[in-house]
Amino acid sequence: MTLLCVMPLAALAENVSVSTPHNTIVLDINKGQEPQFVYYGPRMSDAVVSAMPRPTGGHLEAYPAYGYHVHDITALSIRHADGNLSTDLKVIGWDIKNASVTAPNGKTAPVQTLTINMQDAVYGTQVKLYYMAYQDVDIIETWTEIANTDKAVGKSLTKNSTIALSQFASCMLPIRRGNVYLSHQHGGHNSEARLFEEPLVRGEKVIKNTDGTRGAHLDRCEVMFSLDGPAKELSGDVIGAALLYSGNYRLRIDTDDTDWHYFSAGINEDNSEYHLRKGEIFETPHVALSFSQEGLSGVSRQYHRWGRQYQMANGDKLRSILLNSWEGVYLDIKEPEMDQMMADIKSMGGELFVMDDGWFGRKYRRVNDDCALGDWIVDNNKLPNGVEGLLKSAKKHGIRFGIWIEPEMTNLRAELYDAHPDWVIKSPQRDLRPGRGGTQLVLDLGNPKVQDFVFSVVDNLMTAYGPDSKLIKEHGDEYEPLTYIKWDANMEVLNAGSQYQSMDNQSHLYIDYHRGLESVLRRIRAKYPDLTIQNCASGGGRVGWRPMPWFDEYWTSDCTDALQRIYIQWGTSYFMPALGMACHISASPNHQTHRRVSLKFRTDVAMSGRLGMEIQPKNMTDEEKAQCQQAIRDYKTMRSVVQMGNLYRLQSPYPGHANVSPYSGRNLASLMYVSDDQKQAAFFWWKLEMFQHEHLPKVKMAGLDPDKMYTIHEMNRIDRHPLAFEGKAYSGAYLMQVGLDIPYSHDIDEETDWSSRVLWLEAQ
């Protein structure tokens, strides 16, 4: 008897791939068909790629368009000029190019780019999908271009050939079925970047922003997917996805009855239908993807490296230690205090002083936060010798000088608004709805005149006081140039509507705002590449990768309470590197939480990012100043490792979250940075609760060379007696497999709240 056995044959695909050093993405591309997703994961050889079968079970269209044969999980939806809502995209060609491109921060990046050209056979709309794999870092950027190349079809077209985009995701990435967990960050002003981790279940999960101006307000547009169960920090397969956009966005994960997870990311289309005239091209923001088999920390390290190299302005330069005036004097800026603060931060070893809000206003004086935004003219009552007087002080004290602005805003009570009421965002026919201080308004950056104005705010300051100004060229021995700007943005769009856009295009408001913002920032960077600019938006309201090509650092949060900062900085570190993470020592009791925290704990938390101070030093005792001086001296030793090193999150402060030890609970947090050559490392350990007989997990280090011997030295020490391991050397293997027993408390009698330790490791 012949047994006829029919085996299911996996359809062999026309597989096309691009790869980074350790990641590969594969698509199945055939002319006349829709491109299909095949694989994203560890790097695979060409031989393996070409034999890879299409995965089974899921809907794997790489960029599904609404209407023809897809109706549920879509990436694109177009209303064609004749009113037809359906689009049917088929591949008309593709290519892969190896090239060097200019990265957003101006550096040259070697990349391999796959471009897939698709077209609607009836209407002619062209869509290009891009997958750009960096050749020296593990990031693949993907994005889409949609072109109105529509031809006359049906009744329509000679009259009105504009098409309307109602959905325009940057990408769609199917994520395989399994026990997949999502990690994301949520939190508004003063509690940014709180981590949430949840299993992906059937249904739709949406993470979005609708603020209008500040894209990271409340939720961050970056997520990680742990593919095999709850997230782990140091092991396990993890995909990271960061949308590179600073405006309203939407991340969506649809899990249907296939149990595949369909991840799409892009601009939030709510109230943002975009009209594309004949010949126009709409480019979506990019999504940066990264895959690691070294857990969440592994993905973080990949984003940090890529970000420093290719996204962040001056990502290869160490950041200065600064004092910011905000929590020290708030709006009460006065020349003698500014001089005193400069002297104090200099005496503690600091390198830069930043004068925050309150220095400006002529007709309307900025004594409260209800006026004068837009009037970037010195208030001579507060600063009789103008900015020049402060630059003179800075020179005298041998310190850099920086200044605060909020250039996208104005107030009802401002000379700018008196002159240009038509420049503010305002719903047509309706009364204004002002924000902060009862009078703050957002300027409409979609308007080219507003763009020129916002550019001029920085340009005027730099022309008057920058390194190339007449003042500095002629009197550089007397005045320090202005070399730092803190760029703030404290308001959302409250009354959506544009006085600049036509009534047909009111829905362009949000998108054109961010296009305008980017264009201004690009102009500023082109003219002032060496100016240090801090990205601030009511604290961390704009923390994310998109604005960073034009910023050197970011204000992590207005919450400077050291205990809460551990959580905020932990979440922020998922995607953003310590190089730009402004972490400031502030007063106790803390101004936001009113918690009393020891100076030791405050310094140890601030030293794990870009160290700074946010305090009136006049109110500190000599002992406290000496302690800060020591912290700054120690930080200078560790600075390059903290700011440029590889991050290993060892023990999470979040209950039950990604802990590597069996202990869970809010009792301990620990992380470390290791230099690329593994010769130096900075280890941070913070106890988060104080209970008698509470026993803490022993933290194992990570990222060290097992064969190297490391000498341990405690930084920022306050204890009378040295730690048992002070000055002793241990192998990397011992430190990573066994770990050190850190005493739970300090041996001094002073109030220390919780305890903390910073250890410096140097290979012999």
Ligand code: DGJ
């Ligand atoms: C909000 C910022 O986050 C603060 O640091 C400070 O600059 C204030 N704005 C000033 O108004």
